[in-house]
Amino acid sequence: MAERRYIGQSTPRVEDDALLRGKARFVDDLTAPGVLHAAFLRSPVAHARLLGLDLEEARAIPGVVAILTLADLKDVLTEERLPLQFISKTLPPDITPYVLAKDEMLYVGEPVAVVLADSRATAEDAASIIGIDLEEMTPVGDLRAAVEPDAPPVCSTRAGNVCEAFEVGYADVDAAFREAAHSVRLSMNQHRGGAHPIEGRGILAEPDAGGGLVVRSSTQLAHEARAFLVALLDLDENRLRVVTPDVGGGFGAKFLLYPEEVVASAAALLLGRPVKWIEDRREHFLAAIQERDQLWEIEAACDAEGRLLGVRGSMIHDAGAYVPQGINLAYNAVTAYPGPYVLPAYHMDVRVGMTNKVPTIPVRGAGYPEGTFAMERTLDALAARVGIDRVEIRRRNLVPAESIPYATPLKSRSGAGITYDSGDFPALLDQVLEAIDHAGFEARRAEAARAGRRLGIGVACGIKGTGRGPYESAIVRVGRSGKVTVFTGAMPMGQGLKTAMAQICGDALGLPPDRIEVICGDTGTIPLGIGGFASRQTVVAGSSVARASAAVREKAIRIAAHLLEADGGDIELVDGEARVKGTNVGIDLRAIAASAHGSPGYALPPGVDPGLEASENFMPKGLTYGMGAHAVEVAVDEETGLVTLTRYAVVNDCGRAINPRMVEAQIHGGVVHGIGNALFEYMDYDDQAQPVTTTLADYLMVTAPEVPRIDVRIAEYPSPLNPLGVKGVGEAGCLPVAPAIASAVEDALGVREAAIQRVPLSPPDLIDLLRARAADAA
């Protein structure tokens, strides 16, 4: 095992030089000779029959090269619809989106036709004058109404609007209620919002002379995108290369292979010219996936000391108009509900409902924020009912340290058990209280009150399953030149993934991270790969890089031992050199690599295979769970309803930090995302399911002034499930934010029960809440 010189250090990010100097290249920075720009004609209404298009006038615009509908793509597509992506669940065949609308349009923004022109402006002009002959049908916007038996159908060919119904639970929950000292009921909703990466979706598809295609895309999943495009376009893998240039955030919005990407690729093949499409922000609001939007109705029971006995209820999940990727969000949410707590009995009836809205697939957190919100609000409600402190009820219910590893009674959708693999949940709760100076809070509250300000404090916990398999790929290769490259199917989107992989490889090879190049998400460089989601990459790709690097290290030492006539056990790799320990005898990696390649002057040592590289596809045995404890202090202005965050502290278990500063940054970003969910982001639709918040002026994103200093502390409880001991942190930060803020706001207002059961909590919502309470009191 190599000495850890780089793992665990906050080394500077290898990505930052290019990013800070404006040298990063996002897909919109790329072009190709003869490129055609695509603009999509989209459905203007939430539900209509498509009768026909009048393309004549649009086609006559100079610069318009083609306008294509679904029928025009038949020659290059094997299927009219997207495949069901990334899951094996059998769902009805008519559930995935068409590549372009066929007979019926199911949400505002659904792509109907594509215009290809010599500029985007021309393409948009043409798209705007296409005559669209449609027969409006009843749109279904309200989720609760949608799942009623007599609801109008979201799609005329489907049997109903409930895509799937299932139960999750264990033990005798009704018996639990019979024994309970206290119980509460809650009716909760966390509203849908977008992912809103700073860079939207985008694609540049270039056909090559051999009938193949190079697709440059801002996808989170280069290899998955290739697999689906290979199937849809009937190409060999070797003829379709998906390359991800620099990618400016994903958060789930780029997890899907979208109709636009298929259409651009198919059009490029059909027309024999490069096709480029860059999503604009309005398109992101209309046609990029969204998440959250679940309606929870639950009852919770506890004993006299506030210990949970059972929870039962129902949940409706809004899938939107199509299901391109499965219904895992609903399952995730209800299985995330117990969180880091001991819940003896549980039963939930779940329905996945459909509405005439853009589909939902995972946005950062993937159902866990909804489950966490529901549990944390449950605990606050029970604390009030029992009459104990909100922190105390958590302490009483957290899985105790001595029960870790803790096999919960739940199973994942694939049937595997859900086991919390390492950690000390009560310790993390204590640490976050210390971090926010919980002990000093009442003094601060009193002082603020004297100045006419209402302070409140809230605490919430969450735990996220991370490091999802089945595997991620890595190839570590030392070229004949001695230069080191790491290839992986994992996909950086701004997290610093390349830095982390370079640190891991650097420790094995005794090389500073900035001397290791990491190439990600290019199917031309590594045959296998999956990509970025579920806080998986450092866990799974990192483990693959660690193992492949160790194999390269071993071979390098073996060759060096041969060349130096030394024992392999006496050799260390330091600063790009193999040295006999305690001497100045050494040989550099270039010479070792030359020998491994049988280069002139360096014959292959006996018994050594050519090359100096290793490939690894680490397959984790299960998810690894990192618990996070959050505490927030807020100031509430009762007149304006404005909530100001004054302090925020997080302690989050990351197993082992490869780069502490990057871990902190991930948690920080998650908290900011959670603040948006808690207070700002609201995707509003009118009663015709027409989206009304389609600009960043109407849809509020968190900006710097709303974000307090966030005190992020890392806890390290190494996971036994991977060689690095790491856990994912990409999503964890956002889970408990909304319930922590809700709790703090209630505390500031002196509300004892969990009155806030719906987020985001806008100033008008807060004023409504205050007025209702005043009326109750009166």
Added chain:
Amino acid sequence: MAERRYIGQSTPRVEDDALLRGKARFVDDLTAPGVLHAAFLRSPVAHARLLGLDLEEARAIPGVVAILTLADLKDVLTEERLPLQFISKTLPPDITPYVLAKDEMLYVGEPVAVVLADSRATAEDAASIIGIDLEEMTPVGDLRAAVEPDAPPVCSTRAGNVCEAFEVGYADVDAAFREAAHSVRLSMNQHRGGAHPIEGRGILAEPDAGGGLVVRSSTQLAHEARAFLVALLDLDENRLRVVTPDVGGGFGAKFLLYPEEVVASAAALLLGRPVKWIEDRREHFLAAIQERDQLWEIEAACDAEGRLLGVRGSMIHDAGAYVPQGINLAYNAVTAYPGPYVLPAYHMDVRVGMTNKVPTIPVRGAGYPEGTFAMERTLDALAARVGIDRVEIRRRNLVPAESIPYATPLKSRSGAGITYDSGDFPALLDQVLEAIDHAGFEARRAEAARAGRRLGIGVACGIKGTGRGPYESAIVRVGRSGKVTVFTGAMPMGQGLKTAMAQICGDALGLPPDRIEVICGDTGTIPLGIGGFASRQTVVAGSSVARASAAVREKAIRIAAHLLEADGGDIELVDGEARVKGTNVGIDLRAIAASAHGSPGYALPPGVDPGLEASENFMPKGLTYGMGAHAVEVAVDEETGLVTLTRYAVVNDCGRAINPRMVEAQIHGGVVHGIGNALFEYMDYDDQAQPVTTTLADYLMVTAPEVPRIDVRIAEYPSPLNPLGVKGVGEAGCLPVAPAIASAVEDALGVREAAIQRVPLSPPDLIDLLRARAADAA
């Protein structure tokens, strides 16, 4: 082991559809946006000091973008000279060519500067008016004079014109002569000629936005070219991709990384634009490497029955003006001399001389044709001296079948022994006599004589070491789509290599060859590789493909057994399907591949790693030797000196034929090449070392009318050195052609001794010979 359904069959070539329909893409078929065309200013004289260039007028031509000299490339090159390629021998540092001439020009055609313009015509126009200020120096054209101690230097900074001198031999050769019954002296030369593939050299170097370079080249050695370019341009391997499109023949001319390729690549980086250079035929005559040109002086001794006792002598090899690739040709030739015969004692003094001519590196045969010519002429001379038949003397000297494997007393340059691994040489001789109807020859001769025609018959043998290591690469990959691709560093140049690799893989995977795509010589697709030379590819790459395919087969069967709930031993792979033998239960490769990739609906079977591919870099333990016996019947016109080949037969051992028709075609091509060496190809220089045969009108290539029907018969003596048992046949065909024809011509003319000691044998040469004999007789 898979059933052999495709190996051993003359399956149609997978290459031919594209080639015959004009869909093949050679480097000159490719372009890139903004491409600049290169033309080289070349030395007009064989030896001169370069004092300066007047570029002003040339630079002013519209369309000229840049004119670059060596000094202009300093910023992008780490070295001014080519590296010594592909060998580890230490030679003087001033022996390899400059990338562009520096102070001194050493041969006509040496590149001095490059013009980059928007068309090749403009670039050539500009190059033609560059003023070149030079001081002529004494050129050294004659090889024998060049190696004299008082010869003027080929290069003013070198100590002399002998690059290296060495001895090869074994046993007490002088003692052999003392015991000999007979001895002969011969003074022989096989003249230099070009390789002349139908497609010349060419390169298109495209810089990319990341500071990297994609080099499309007609090279025989994609991975070696990358290695040298990486070093010269100081790039990482991952930033430099060398891709070979379709390549129209090599024959050694594309074995070297040339100055033009380095200059085009460096210019592309320097100017940030694609640069294309396509060699024209005149440049091929001037600046592509040549071979042969050795001066042999030997004495040979035998016993009273004509059994060889010893051979001694000296040889001078012409290396030309530089040594870009080493001096292996001289070594090859003298170690090839014994050929398939038992030679008890041997001693040769060898000098590698330099002249002011274009460098020599291996052309098809790589020294073996020269050694074979010398031995076969020796045997003919001894037969005459002893007074026995020319066939009989061969029969008496061939290594007997029972001595195989036969460890010769010689060593290769690396010190390894030279061992003939399998075969039956006398049997092959008998077979070729039967093939040409040797028994019926005297009747044919008599009948021809009645018609006034002089017929003669000649027989010669040769043996070629093939399948050179250290390794060749293969990756066999079944994509998630189920489509199969074979990647290799081996390089097809027209031989049908892709077909052979597809046959080998096809047998393992139960797939017809036309359902397997083979991608060769693209450093972007496979990290390791070497390339095409030394009749190595089917042997070494074929073995890698066989082993990698077997590994993929094994994994596919394991997965199929799991999916079919069957025993792996009961499963066969046939027609793209895994079937339970004797049933119609099966599963296709697509489903197996989907399972291997954990695709939706097909989870990874327990214990199976992701992916369905294998990589192999087979390292042969030694060269494998395939013997060839040739017989030729000629008609000679004494008045015109015209030699007409009337019958030609070859029996050649290929170990195992992967594709018999392709093996025959390789041998056929080799014979045709040998006919050129024997009768036509002559690279003439004047007394100033100025080449005078620089068009195909002056330099005669063999064309169809000169080629008789060649009866090629394959013998199969499987090699024990590789899993397929194959031997290389790319070069073998050309080895014995010249001595067989010389022998037949002498036989036609009634010449008993080996009077023809120099090839090519032109009609005037023949008439000179006849006149000299008439004078002797008079």
